[in-house]
Amino acid sequence: MTPAGSLLAAHDLHKAYGPTHALDGAGFSIHPGEIVAVMGPSGSGKSTLLHCLAGIVTPDSGSITYNGLEMATMNDSRRSALRRSEFGFVFQFGQLVPELTCVENVALPLRLNGTSRKEAERTALTWMERLEVDDLAAKRPGEVSGGQGQRVAVARSLVTGPRVLFADEPTGALDSLNGERVMELLTDAARSTNAAVVLVTHETRVAAYSDREVVVRDGRSRDMERVV
């Protein structure tokens, strides 16, 4: 049931937390280089869908394939490796390590993968330039604004050259001007590397940066491109 050419696809996902059915037959697919907005009201299951797709949460049933491989057949260390090297993450809040400088934060995923400090920070600076925050390299997260911090977080999410970027309400804590700039830079950077972006948002102005949208309601998803 995997749509042809998709990089990441899910079919008939179910996930319950106690009596609450967060996902109730949801599906999803994304192609390389595609930006797909996952929309829906609070509590509809969109974040659970993202967590399942990213291998953070294991669904109760259903299938998720990444690059043609069934995620359920991967062991924990393979899934962790996938998250470290092929997936990138941007969240709404609290992503940067306060004790590290901004460049150390951006370099962190590379350091965890075994890259030398010098090489990791060199690559990190390149990404910080693209996100227009290279002048903040030596500052700590507490010394930068919310918008700047979010751009640092986007640089960090892209530093390993992920094939899929998961962004969960990436502009939720920003004003509209800063949010817009983050979205412009994020989508430009993703398109330049052909990364697929799973963009969870309830803001339509943010969703307008996507190529298409999937609507999640009561744990079920509706792919609008395939409906209209």
Next chain:
Amino acid sequence: MSIGHTLLGLLESGPRHGYDLKRAFDAKFGHDRPLHYGQVYSTMSRLLKNGLVEVDGIEAGDGPERKRYAITEAGVTDVQQWLATPEKPEPYLQSTLYTKVVLALLTHRDASGILDTQRSEHLRMMRILTDRKRKGDLADQLICDHALFHLEADLRWLELTAARLGKLAEAVTR
């Protein structure tokens, strides 16, 4: 708003006289702008001519003859097509959308599907404007922003309506 489609939709629950149609329309959709009798009869004669309704019976009375209209299969298809086609995003769209949603609830169609399709159409327009904004100068950005904020307001209304569909269904089918 398409009065013809709305009257057709109201006929789906059963044949009615023109007068009943006007009363039902005014109660559900008329608000501060009730229909004129002339509008009802001219619309019904157009629908009749196009084969979307048929005369189900004629009652003679003291005044003029009273025709009772029934929707045809072609009429049902016409309503279905109208409901499934998203509206072009434009100001004051909500009266048409409200009518479509209420009519869908009254005729037991998928009202949330109508809202989803409309959201998709709005987002399509927002993508075009966002792209134009990214490539344009400051004037372009300000012009596009104005349109984007209006579309966003429509979308907020769509979301709120989607969240209230249950209550709305209770209210309109009461």
